[in-house]
Amino acid sequence: MATATEQTTWLQSWLDAFTELQESAPAPAWLKKLRDAAFARFCDKGFPTTRDEDWRFTNVAPVARTAFRAAAPAKLAPADLRKYSPEGAKIQLVFVNGRFAPDLSSVGNLPKGVTVAGLREQTAQHPETVEKHLGRYADQERDAFVALNTAFIGDGAYVHVARGVVVEQPIFLLYLSTQESAPAMTHPRNLIVAEDQSQVSIVEDYVSVGGESTVLSNAVTELIAGESTTAHHYLIEREHLKAFNFSTLRIQQGRSANIASHSLLLGGGLVRNNVHPVLAGEGGECLINGLFLGTGRQHLDNYMHVEHASPHCGSRQFYNGILDAQSHGVFHGRIVVHKIAQKTDAKQTNRNLLLSDDAQIDTKPQLEIYADDVKCTHGATIGQIEENALFYLRSRGLNEAEARKLLLMAFAEECVERMHEGAARDHVEKLIRESLRFMEAHPHQAAGAVTERNWTETD
């Protein structure tokens, strides 16, 4: 048990960081109130432990015992960006060490009725647009990391799509962290509001620049989708293997809204991916799709919390994991069907491939059903590359490495096929190919021997 002194020391560094933020980034009264309440909540609750059911398989002690400071401002040239930017990106906001970098960003020709801006800038210029939604949905009571993000709300993306407007081009959000000499943190906060009958795609992409250092990215995205709105959200984590990456996507769906969340965990040392859609209007559909590829000693945790809060809604969860070396994957699929949510149709599938004896997966469905006329199914599989399939491919002349890569790509492709065709999917597919090439080139990589991945390797 922690002594009172240890407890104080632990809090002191967060208090110092919080005080520093209050002084350096003054906020309007409503935002200050939101931050203060969240910080109080965080201090009160502290970091979760593995005794907490939601965190049973993920130990956040390495984060809790590190004294982080806000990442220092850094300057990057457009040329530095080239190797990370997706091909064909027309709309892209770039954030360097948690700060919006307008000079590196480009919004192209946005359709009328669309706002794409930095959150801090938007808060300063049009506070009412932000105040209306910010912090209303993400659950800081339950989740200490959401509380922490809210306390440290700095910058992020603000996207507003007016009623009936279709944004054809995906909006790419690129978060770069540079190498730091001391543990550094960022708390990206994104607010996406898509009004009734609109359509938008958002790609959050987390990247490390330069060598490895201890960095924490703790992001929260609130995505509010109106009636009959279609939205696709992509999360890409491809930081170096020393990075801590926590992210929460909170989706609020209106009537007949059709939303997809696609997660792709490739990088990061300790990663927690929370996806929390609330189907709050009748007839809503939600696809929760993901792929996680672990190697080295990566720990990749996917925590799904799908809330059916209205009748006649459907949700589909599909997560595929490929784990090599000593990596550890987690899939926690919680489905809550409220009493009112009759005729719910919820499905959950988690499939895993373990490529080494030391790789590990914990997969856990958790169904809480309070309505009496619903259909909920779940299933999980854990296996290895099928020897039969491997032999079949080799018997036609493909060498073992090629045959394995082909089989892994086919397994990953199941997730890619659920994404809409276009620049976002092409980007994701390219990253998966590079990642699998890396895994096959460094099979069963021993812990610590994995260094920075070069994401720009091409055929």
Next chain:
Amino acid sequence: MNLLEIRNLHVTVGGQEILKGIDLTVNAGEVHSIMGPNGSGKSTLAQVLARRDAYQVTEGSITFDGKDLLEMKPEEAACEGVFLAFQYPVEIPGIGNTYFLRSALNAQRKHRGQDEMDAMDFLPLFREKLRLLEMDDKLMNRSLNEGFSGGEKKRNEILQMAMLEPRLCVLDETDSGLDIDALRIVANGVNSLRNPERAMIVVTHYQRLLNYIVPDFVHVLVDGRIVRSGGKELALELEEKGYGWTEKEAPQPVGVRS
């Protein structure tokens, strides 16, 4: 010349001896049929030729075109020209038929020091073979064998064989589960590949296939040994008298004698 030379081959699977001393010589241009009851070791022999490593060779040798086949990995045997048409072709979702076949063909061409074949050269050849096997072009845009009927899978095996042009074709019960129309199509595809440079080993349980693919030699495999060899008329005799007849005339297994 001898394309394939099997000498005193003993093979165990999971600790159990399945092949107990096989001798077989196959020359280029010849078609050999291996017949035998279930469990006699026919499929084991086919899989060993394709170099499946679950099958452990405890004794004997296999020489293919003067090279030690037992030293080869499955992909090396394939590149040297050994092709196994599987009894149960594997379904692999997510890998496109066409993409796979072109990758395999190019892997083999690379091994032989030939240039890779681009889509422009590949597709006309591919379409020609599709017509030969009376296959629907649409199947080729699907995943490898996924959702194919039994007959479609077997035709796809022969299609791959026709594209890869191996020197030794091993057909493992390619006739099983086929109706007479599919059987004719498959046999027609196989016969079109017969030529003086290429040899075939046709493994089958029934004589029916041999009406369409007429072998030069027939060997009867019982309990891991070839108990009888002869011309194509042997197959007819077997059909008439059943495998029991050969077993009675077979030399007693060593284990029983002692």
